[in-house]
Amino acid sequence: MLGVLSLAYQTLDWRTVAIGVPAIVVLVHFLSWLIDPHGIRKIPGPLIAKFSDIWLGIVSKNGHRSEVVHQMHQKYGTFVRIAPNHVSIAEPDALGIVYAHGNGALKSDFYDAFVSIRRGVFNTRDRNEHARKRKIVSHIFSQKSVVEFEPQIRVYVGLLIEQWDRLCGLAAKGMSGSDGEGGWKGEGGRLWLDCLPWANYLAFDIVGDLAFGGPFGMLQNAKDSALVPVNQQAAMNSYGGKTSVDVVEIPAVKILNGRGEYSMSMGVLPLWWRPFVKHLPWYSKGQKDVKTLAGIAIMAVARRLSLPTDRVDLLSKLQDGRDNDGNPMGREELTAEALTLLIAGSDTTSNSTCAILYYLARDRRAQDKLHKELDEQLSAEDLTVATGPQVKNLPYMDACINESLRLHSTSALGLPRVVPEGGLTIDDHYFPPGTVLSVPSFSIHRDKRIWGDDVDDFRPERWFEQNQADIQKTFNPFSIGPRACVGRNLAYLELQLIIASIMRRYDIVLESPDQKLETREGFLRKPLGCKIGIKRRDCL
Incomplete structure (x- = not known):
């Protein structure tokens, strides 16, 4: 037999292979379209997308998936x-069908591309395993638990304001410098800087403290920096700090961005493509980002567990959590969930903070109304940082925050779900089991039937004027159903404290009126950035 295979190999016509293999691939995709096992042939869309995943793969890799799908x-x-x-x-009504409790729909194999150390609550696809993990994780984000974290959040909001006040003082003297990515300068009575790096520093330091017992030091040093172990397995084994671990410094925000783009692009490709595609240069770099980001969590957890402490933070609550059988998380699972907290707790908050500041800087009328509300509600006490009770009224x-999250949904794409046994019917369209469905937040947040003809305008007043039932049914910044973001209470409190504190203290404008x-x-x-000019307000 081996002799026959050897002879076939030697006499193989590579020109035939060069033509034959692509032809077979095309034929397989055409036959799948022709057979139409999911009954969706008549649904319109880009021509290539009907036959191959390559269309969505290219769109995802190019970094504007939500906008392109919205155009479609x-x-x-x-x-x-x-x-x-x-x-x-x-279709807003599809949210409650595709993502509903008890409908049996599961996450698609898209989420396999997000597995790093091991499956966590975000990328677990098995229903029973997800229920077990969510039972352990969800209690740490209850409203009661979130209130306990407020003092730690306020520390870092205060540190951001301390840094900006320092730079404002230097800017008033006409100075400039390189603190923070993009630098800063004093001109026209304002401090000009890119607020995105600072939003990143703030969010990373908050989640570092809450999840790992200490900040990354980004705010203090005005630098994108975190430590990762040279040998991740050695760090994982250094329980109790008994083993020293060599570390290197890396740009955490940059690595996080690369990891997100890689996982998104890989996740839309068929499973059988992925082992081959990952060797391409761009994807190969993304794999390194995945491993490096995991190293940040491994290092932070090892450091946190090596120091005896009775402080209450997310990691301690994870350690105390138990599943239905009374079992705690093991070290590896604990680290995987900590990585999820790092990703979800940093990126979403920093992106949203930057977007909110952009829209307020662009809209003088809305900023003036917000300043008036803050002065009336918070002027009784001379506090640098707002408190939880203050931001509740x-x-x-809240309308400014929600309107910004509508226009800039940091999670804007449609999260894919697999139709369960029995199928699903949406707007008289029946989808059989196995079909993948998604509802894009970017698009439903621009549905004129719900939001009005001015859907592209930043207008916080719509949150008081329009049908609130329709708005609440359509507004989807944290997803809905059993797989919704478990940390939404914490995320919203962070945004309230951050925006109230910054906008109470500063007047902000864009670098140019037509800035996008x-x-x-x-x-x-x-x-990708947001250049603003800030100055201390006269009322303070």
């Missing part, structure tokens, strides 16, 4: 076929 919905309508077995549905600020909020999308939709 504007062209084709509510239902758009964006891959051979993936239908995007731009700021309806216009440029973005790039990995798994999350990230601003």
